[in-house]
Amino acid sequence: MSVSTHPETVVPPPEAASRWGAVSRWVGGGWIFLLLIALLVVFTVLRPGQFASAFNASTLALDAATLLVLAVGQTFVIITAGIDLSVGAVLVFASVASAKVMLFLSGAQGSTYGTTDGGWPVIAIGAVVAVLAGMVWGAVNGALIAIAHIPPLIVTLGTMGMALGSAQLLTGGLDVRAVPGKLVAYVGTGKIAGIPTLVVIAVLVTAVAGICLHLTRVGERTFAVGSHREAARRAGIPVRSQLLRVYLFSGALAGVAAIMAVARFGTTTIGGHTADNLATISAVVLGGTSLFGGIGTMVGTVVGVLIPVVLLNGFVILGIPPFWQTIAMGAVLILAVFVDQLKRRQRERA
Amino acid sequence: MRKITLWPLGAAVAALALAACSAGPTGGAASAPAPANRDVALVLGVNGSPFYEALSCGAQQEAGKLGLKVTVSAPAQFAADAQIPMVNAVTSARPAVAAIVPTDAQALITPIRQLASAGTKVLTVDQTLADPSLAASQIVTDNLSGGRMAADELAKLVGAKGPVLVITQPPGSTAQDQRTQGFEQELKKYPGLNYLGAQYQADDPQKASQIVTSTISAHPDLAGVFSTNDQGAIGAINGLQQAGATGRVKLVAYDAAAAEVAALKNGAISALVAQNPRQEGEVAMQVASSLIDGKPVNRQNLTDLVVIETGENAKADQYEYKAGC
Numbered sequence: 306m307s308v309s310t311h312p313e314t315v316v317p318p319p320e321a322a323s324r325w326g327a328v329s330r331w332v333g334g335g336w337i338f339l340l341l342i343a344l345l346v347v348f349t350v351l352r353p354g355q356f357a358s359a360f361n362a363s364t365l366a367l368d369a370a371t372l373l374v375l376a377v378g379q380t381f382v383i384i385t386a387g388i389d390l391s392v393g394a395v396l397v398f399a400s401v402a403s404a405k406v407m408l409f410l411s412g413a414q415g416s417t418y419g420t421t422d423g424g425w426p427v428i429a430i431g432a433v434v435a436v437l438a439g440m441v442w443g444a445v446n447g448a449l450i451a452i453a454h455i456p457p458l459i460v461t462l463g464t465m466g467m468a469l470g471s472a473q474l475l476t477g478g479l480d481v482r483a484v485p486g487k488l489v490a491y492v493g494t495g496k497i498a499g500i501p502t503l504v505v506i507a508v509l510v511t512a513v514a515g516i517c518l519h520l521t522r523v524g525e526r527t528f529a530v531g532s533h534r535e536a537a538r539r540a541g542i543p544v545r546s547q548l549l550r551v552y553l554f555s556g557a558l559a560g561v562a563a564i565m566a567v568a569r570f571g572t573t574t575i576g577g578h579t580a581d582n583l584a585t586i587s588a589v590v591l592g593g594t595s596l597f598g599g600i601g602t603m604v605g606t607v608v609g610v611l612i613p614v615v616l617l618n619g620f621v622i623l624g625i626p627p628f629w630q631t632i633a634m635g636a637v638l639i640l641a642v643f644v645d646q647l648k649r650r651q652r653e654r655a
Numbered sequence: 656m657r658k659i660t661l662w663p664l665g666a667a668v669a670a671l672a673l674a675a676c677s678a679g680p681t682g683g684a685a686s687a688p689a690p691a692n693r694d695v696a697l698v699l700g701v702n703g704s705p706f707y708e709a710l711s712c713g714a715q716q717e718a719g720k721l722g723l724k725v726t727v728s729a730p731a732q733f734a735a736d737a738q739i740p741m742v743n744a745v746t747s748a749r750p751a752v753a754a755i756v757p758t759d760a761q762a763l764i765t766p767i768r769q770l771a772s773a774g775t776k777v778l779t780v781d782q783t784l785a786d787p788s789l790a791a792s793q794i795v796t797d798n799l800s801g802g803r804m805a806a807d808e809l810a811k812l813v814g815a816k817g818p819v820l821v822i823t824q825p826p827g828s829t830a831q832d833q834r835t836q837g838f839e840q841e842l843k844k845y846p847g848l849n850y851l852g853a854q855y856q857a858d859d860p861q862k863a864s865q866i867v868t869s870t871i872s873a874h875p876d877l878a879g880v881f882s883t884n885d886q887g888a889i890g891a892i893n894g895l896q897q898a899g900a901t902g903r904v905k906l907v908a909y910d911a912a913a914a915e916v917a918a919l920k921n922g923a924i925s926a927l928v929a930q931n932p933r934q935e936g937e938v939a940m941q942v943a944s945s946l947i948d949g950k951p952v953n954r955q956n957l958t959d960l961v962v963i964e965t966g967e968n969a970k971a972d973q974y975e976y977k978a979g980c
Contacts, residue, residue, distance in 0.1 A: 577734035624726030
């Protein structure tokens with residue numbers, strides 16, 4: 306894709322091609338970031354004291370943190386031209402499994418409100434359980450997609466229901482209301498050097514995953530598999546194990562997000578997270594990742610997660626009626642996909 | 656070329672600026688820290704539900720009378736993860752009072768504590784927190800006694816004899832659980848009634864319909880059904896129709912959504928236990944106004960709960976959950 310605007314390109318008239326190429330590359334590459342900046346500026350100008358406060362900045366980051374971790378996994382999946390509808394349900398399942406284990410280890414009773422006095426070892430085990438529980442569903446997704454060749458949309462739609470149902474089975478539909486107090490105090494509401502712990506976790510996860518995606522062979526293979534599966538196979542890339550790995554990773558990150566959610570809410574939230582899958586998919590697409598695979602960046606995903614969070618926060622502060630918020634989000638998503646089309650057209654010309 | 660490809664960004668910004676302008680009257684004065692801050696934020700349980708829209712209407716009309724400036728927000732789902740970002744944004748907006756329908760008794764504690772410690776007085780409306788001390792006042796309905804009222808009404812309708820069924824939400828929603836609990840407590844007074852237990856539908860009329868038809872297959876002498884909310888009632892009406900049992904099997908339902916009121920009028924529902932969301936909104940604003948003026952308030956404010964029987968059409972119209980103001 307780097308040779309697109311070379312003057313020696315034969316088919317289209319050289320000058321037009323290069324100008325069109327430059328414009329659409331600029332639009333595709335940076336416009337979404339400019340939109341975020343524009344939003345921040347507009348809200349700051351309209352409500353300087355309320356929107357642009359230190360508290361609100363940390364609120365925005367916190368509101369985005371859990372979703373960002375899910376969206377990182379979703380980015381890998383979508384770059385392989387797949388989709389993971391099960392992330393929210395897997396999050397719920399992993400949070401239930403983890404909270405149950407922590408409750409058992411703390412020796413506390415069932416669904417009473419409050420916190421337990423479980424220590425760091427209990428919390429560590431809980432975190433590991435959450436990640437493992439997420440990976441189990443990731444492995445199921447990966448195996449059915451890579452080996453049984455069932456379309457990702459169907460597989461993850463199925464496991465979405467299965468994971469949520471299993472979570473309800475485990476709990477009888479009742480949320481686990483007591484989690485270790487230390488988890489809530491230090492992770493859920495705590496800060497490290499003035500930055501909320503949950504935000505630190507999300508940034509670390511994103512940074513590591515971003516490096517992995519853009520600078521390592523695993524990342525390169527992820528792009529290759531999404532770009533052209535057959536070509537990747539002929540080039541000797543183990544397509545199956547690469548797909549398996551990507552869904553496993555998405556499941557594991559849903560587990561990480563699960564322990565973050567438990568820490569933040571101080572309870573499991575079985576009734577929640579129903580829209581997490583669509584929220585992450587739209588964030589990834591907003592960030593410029595193509596639903597057709599092969600194109601995408603981690604930075605784009607970060608911006609894509611932040612835009613709805615900023616919009617919602619700004620709208621509530623401005624007092625814009627709730628129905629308008631839904632409309633605005635839909636419009637932004639369509640714009641993003643429109644730009645995605647522009648980019649692909651450019652690539653096809655190249 | 657460049658113009659064409661820039662328009663999406665321009666359009667987005669313009670739309671936003673336009674939206675911001677159209678919200679001018681609500682916001683204009685809010686940014687200036689006026690001497691008497693009479694801003695009230697109302698955070699509903701879910702967007703687009705007739706119950707909460709009616710609550711919001713009541714609140715807005717009462718706020719107009721009391722000279723309060725109310726801004727309404729509502730999450731897309733009735734769930735803590737969807738609602739918490741809104742509560743956080745309200746905290747940043749720093750209104751004098753926030754009236755919130757907490758979607759989870761536990762998960763909302765931290766954000767509401769933050770809101771309260773930022774200087775905003777908090778009211779909980781319709782639902783409650785596990786730690787009620789965070790709220791300056793609670794506006795609630797008595798769901799336990801609502802369940803009891805339903806049991807008495809159903810017993811009266813079926814002559815206190817025969818099998819009865821409850822259709823409710825999966826456990827976890829305090830309000831719905833209490834309705835079932837109250838119903839079950841009161842049922843003990845009627846030894847002639849054979850309680851078949853509670854079946855769960857998750858706001859899914861289709862499921863509720865299946866529950867009713869399969870129960871009638873198992874118990875052809877089914878005497879009565881109690882649905883703890885409107886979605887269950889809509890499904891139950893359909894199930895009874897399919898089984899040709901409309902009118903023979905008595906249906907008592909919670910709430911007074913438009914579909915339920917219509918069903919009461921045509922005989923598919925025998926009685927409704929209705930809340931008064933409009934009044935909940937009004938009371939919330941009255942309490943908010945008192946808090947701003949530094950007047951004493953009740954820690955707990957109970958709002959109406961009424962039984963509407965067949966034939967009481969005027970009463971049904973009065974209590975119907977209407978979305979439009």
